[in-house]
Amino acid sequence: MSDDLDPELEYVLLNKRDAKVYQVPPAASASGHKASDWKEAIWRGNVRVVARGKEVSIRLLDSGSGNLFAQCVIPNAQYDSYVERVVDSSRYWVLKIVNGQRHAFIGFGFSDRNDAFDFNACLADFKANFVDKVHEARAAAEMPTKDLSLKEGQTITVSLPGKGGRRREKAAGYEASMLAPPPSSTGASSIPSIQAPASAAYVAPAPAGDADDFADFADFQSAAATGSQ
Template structure:
């Protein structure tokens, strides 16, 4: 279960008040999911949807009357070759409906369908997914570009002096070999969420 500290770092990307959730059959062949096969007039549940991101993880939470009905936790992992399409896919016959993998107890996955009454909300979701993917890509590129900076490791009794000309000197109270360690320089990337609605 996610702890409070992790939950506090989430960035809200979008929300929708009316989302129809469906139990869906397996795909017929490799052509993709079709919403026409879902009995659209009889959804499994009508929910609210909240989409939030934290680092390389995206959360789609389907809420019903204030209770979590289903959750999809998307973790983009290049080593495992997991992309957004591993978790969520457009259907082939509508712009309003999607098939998505949700996680249950013990990490078991199941695929459900969901859709929106308004196409604008479907567009908002696609923009949120694109923003999330680009944010993860930017963060990954930034990490590979971080320089390694050598800084002195002070021994007991040593003092460091910093002047205003950008140079630092270390005065040693005893003769000891200098040790260095390499630490990464953190880079914080903060981007605003995508705009809502069609452009």
């Protein structure tokens, strides 16, 4: 997604029939408007929600002619400032209609609860999926990147896993097997000899730098190559 939405293209987000408009009296309390205070609808027709760039327009259109009855323009999809839900219903709102320096408020809603849900969801989705994501992408692009390069005098120490570890274990095991048992507590002067079974062949410990060391290093190289991919 680009940093800015194309201001020349219009996207129709919602089309609904049987929308209603009401004359709104002053709010009876500080909590907000109540749809139960409204009288009969003063207009019925279609509603179309259209996005252009970061702007959303709620257009009220005559059912027959398609002429524009009223339009609520919401800049930057900040619909909370232009679309206020009433306190006693989920199907009605108060729209702020702006004309130059003047503005007026009208009641707006649907008879069908599903239509009302779709209307509310399309406004929220546009703000979350377009405007907010554009702002997040722009903020991420402006964040400075962290310098991970080595500075002068800095070094990296790499420990080879298993280097010499298995050899010490093997050597220790071999040396332990060649030690004679301690003298008997009975004071016997003879020390029994240790004899390997006839079928076992004696294998001398490999000198330093043999194939095991190379295998350890090869294992390390293989693991490092796999991790770098």
